[in-house]
Amino acid sequence: xxxxxxxxxxxxxxxxxxxxxxxxxxxxxxxxxxxxxxxxxxxxxxxxxxxxxxxxxxxxxxxxxxxxxxxxxxxxxxxxxxxxxxxxxxxxxxxxxxxxxxxxxxxxxxxxxxxxxxxxxxxxxxxxxxxxxxxxxxxxxxxxxxxxxxxxxxxxxxxxxxxxxxxxxxxxxxxxxxxxxxxxxxxxxxxxxxxxxxxxxxxxxxxxxxxxxxxxxxxxxxxxxxxxxxxxxxxxxxxxxxxxxxxxxxxxxxxxxxxxxxxxxxxxxxxxxxxxxxxxxxxxxxxxxxxxxxxxxxxxxxxxxxxxxxxxxxxxxxxxxxxxxxxxxxxxxxxxxxxxxxxxxxxxxxxxxxxxxxxxxxxxxxxxxxxxxxxxxxxxxxxxxxxxxxxxxxxxxxxxxxxxxxxxxxxxxxxxxxxxxxxxxxxxxxxxxxxxxx
Ligand code: GCO
Numbered sequence: 001x002x003x004x005x006x007x008x009x010x011x012x013x014x015x016x017x018x019x020x021x022x023x024x025x026x027x028x029x030x031x032x033x034x035x036x037x038x039x040x041x042x043x044x045x046x047x048x049x050x051x052x053x054x055x056x057x058x059x060x061x062x063x064x065x066x067x068x069x070x071x072x073x074x075x076x077x078x079x080x081x082x083x084x085x086x087x088x089x090x091x092x093x094x095x096x097x098x099x100x101x102x103x104x105x106x107x108x109x110x111x112x113x114x115x116x117x118x119x120x121x122x123x124x125x126x127x128x129x130x131x132x133x134x135x136x137x138x139x140x141x142x143x144x145x146x147x148x149x150x151x152x153x154x155x156x157x158x159x160x161x162x163x164x165x166x167x168x169x170x171x172x173x174x175x176x177x178x179x180x181x182x183x184x185x186x187x188x189x190x191x192x193x194x195x196x197x198x199x200x201x202x203x204x205x206x207x208x209x210x211x212x213x214x215x216x217x218x219x220x221x222x223x224x225x226x227x228x229x230x231x232x233x234x235x236x237x238x239x240x241x242x243x244x245x246x247x248x249x250x251x252x253x254x255x256x257x258x259x260x261x262x263x264x265x266x267x268x269x270x271x272x273x274x275x276x277x278x279x280x281x282x283x284x285x286x287x288x289x290x291x292x293x294x295x296x297x298x299x300x301x302x303x304x305x306x307x308x309x310x311x312x313x314x315x316x317x318x319x320x321x322x323x324x325x326x327x328x329x330x331x332x333x334x335x336x337x338x339x340x341x342x343x344x345x346x347x348x349x350x351x352x353x354x355x356x357x358x359x360x361x362x363x364x365x366x367x368x369x370x371x372x373x374x375x376x377x378x379x380x381x382x383x384x385x386x387x388x389x390x391x392x393x394x395x396x397x398x399x400x401x402x403x404x405x406x407x408x409x410x411x412x413x414x415x416x417x418x419x420x421x422x423x424x425x426x427x428x429x430x431x432x433x434x435x436x437x438x
Pocket of ligand 1: 015018163164167218286344391398399407
């Protein structure tokens, strides 16, 4: 039996655009993901988040579902355009009311809300002014944070400013496979403005001394493909560009030098690095897989990823639980021992349709079990990990993959919106109730 510390938080994570649906209801404005998903060819079979899991209408049932799984925390995101339809300007009271009702329902169920302010669904009106490439976004974000603080701050104490700024910057603005679908190496400016937005929002939210404020990064366990000098150098670039571009400035170290070697210069103004390094109470770590890097001086990023030998999920991501322990230990030791939460971890597999009301997903169950073991090992090594949030509560809109990839521990039948707890969900519920891995 591997015991977790008393008070350990057990949750699941979701994001607004991936589950809510109701994109045109109650005054919600348009987001860049509405535009992107409705652009032909951008998502699998043209799937959109128009309905998704219909969580906007079913949130009470979904909270009851979490309760039935014994969960004591829930990480969700607020849709900026639902709350401020144009990004700046008038506030949409009905949008705020939805989140107030959700928070009330969670608290009633003794589930602690962790609120992510920005999980990629930028108001389209702001994108039309340049989005995160335009420095003005920082003021808009601060204002949005203030609106949420006023509306929810009496009951929400755990805030996550951003989700995975790396993915938003690079998949959205260099590769163009996520909204806003731009191919432009100016992504370094986008990354910088995201970090600045984080800094100003963190400072503001922390005016409440009882608030706990952090941000969430996608952290990849980077390893050299071989021990050759070339690959070790490649891994250094991969780590700098994937992880340290965000970790270093957040913890007051400025940007890694590798960044300016491969991207145009970051538009840093005086005081920016101090703003970005505003004190935080925790760091959220999203972990899925490792990156095996092979060095190559002539490739634009100085490395290319090579396929690892382990089993793969339906995303083609290598299952590598040891990497989760490694990244937790590494961040804790190298960045001043911050409190860490695993804010996302989970796997897509091609689940078979329910049979006799059951969904058997042994691979996902094993993925979660081995990754929880890795978390326990990090804790045993002295790392402060405050909680674990499985991605995801239920199958949902997996961005450009639409509904073709299922990450849930709860199965969603999209034709009826029926939810069925998968075997992995039942397993997770047992771990939570015992606060231990059997
Ligand atoms: C992410 C996002 C999630 C994804 C998940 C699986 O962090 O990439 O937070 O929205 O759905 O990671 O790809």
